[in-house]
Amino acid sequence: MADGAARPPSHGNKPVSGPTAGRLGNWLEDYLDHLGVERGLSPNTVAAYRRDLTRYLRHLSSRGIDDPSRITTADVTSFEEELSRGDASHKALAPSSVGRAVVAVRMFHGFAAREGLVDHNVAAALHPPRAGKRLPKALGVDEVARLIDSIERQTPIGLRDAALFEVLYGTGARISEALSLDVDDLTRVLADPDGPLRVVGKGNKERVVPLGSYARSAVQAWLVRGRPALAERAREFTPALFLNTRGARLSRQSAWEALRTRARQAGITADIGPHSLRHSFATHLLDGGADIRVVQELLGHASVSTTQIYTEVTAQQLREVYSSSFPRAHD
Incomplete structure (x- = not known):
């Protein structure tokens, strides 16, 4: 498809318009099609990538960049900094949200390199900020x-x-x-x-x-x-x-x-x-003695390491009960 040509909406969403239309916008639509069709990601996941990457393309547009080959590592890094500190139109994001956007940008540039749109992935060395571990919130x-x-x-x-x-x-x-x-x-x-x-x-x-x-x-x-x-x-x-x-x-x-x-x-x-009820389901199963591998299968986690966070919730609850109930837990 020629640069700047009109493109149909992808996965129920409107194509990028305004300052990110044109070559960068077409690049984004190609990538979203790749995620939804070839990689089989859910519409919700594709929509999340769209939000993060649309903001990224607007950041590039504000720096006068309208061609993928002109993007430098400094441009990518400045976007991460913008997410962390916020700007006039967006508040600062939490580290987990910044990390999600950084990963999206890195994958986006990897796709461009594989497709021959650019010579190399300028975001390859970019790493998301280390976020504190957040335990799932389960109901009793x-x-x-x-x-x-x-x-x-x-x-x-x-x-x-x-x-x-x-x-x-x-x-x-x-x-x-x-x-x-x-x-x-x-x-x-x-x-x-x-x-x-x-x-x-x-x-x-x-x-x-x-x-x-x-x-x-x-x-x-x-x-x-x-x-x-x-x-x-x-x-x-x-x-x-x-x-x-x-x-x-x-x-x-x-x-x-x-x-x-x-x-x-x-x-x-x-x-x-x-996902409060999903988290409660997993926590209550483990509290009741269920094997973590069984809980992994029930939740549909690809790796047991994802499921293991629920064992930390259970351990934390044990510490809280001990601290509040045992007479010699504290001075």
């Missing part, structure tokens, strides 16, 4: 029970939220994985009392997870007494398991907001995130 067992049990089940939305939270906590699924489920996925599972649930995770990898009786009961109630009422409002048919008030597939943002709202209503003061 009693908090999870209070969160779910406090939901009224006389309304379609109440039935939906109860079913969604039971699936998230009962399987350890990511919110995006749960929201991608269709009715047929659960109909097959509910027909078999011991049937496992299949979820599709990162990199389009499928894994099998058990579906406990609490989740089965909540999903069954949602399908029979809740979902039909919302499905009637849809403009067109959708196979989605979880629906919004308009009868369309529930979005990740709406699901997260529902979780935070229900937590407040249940009197839970802990900081709630989109």
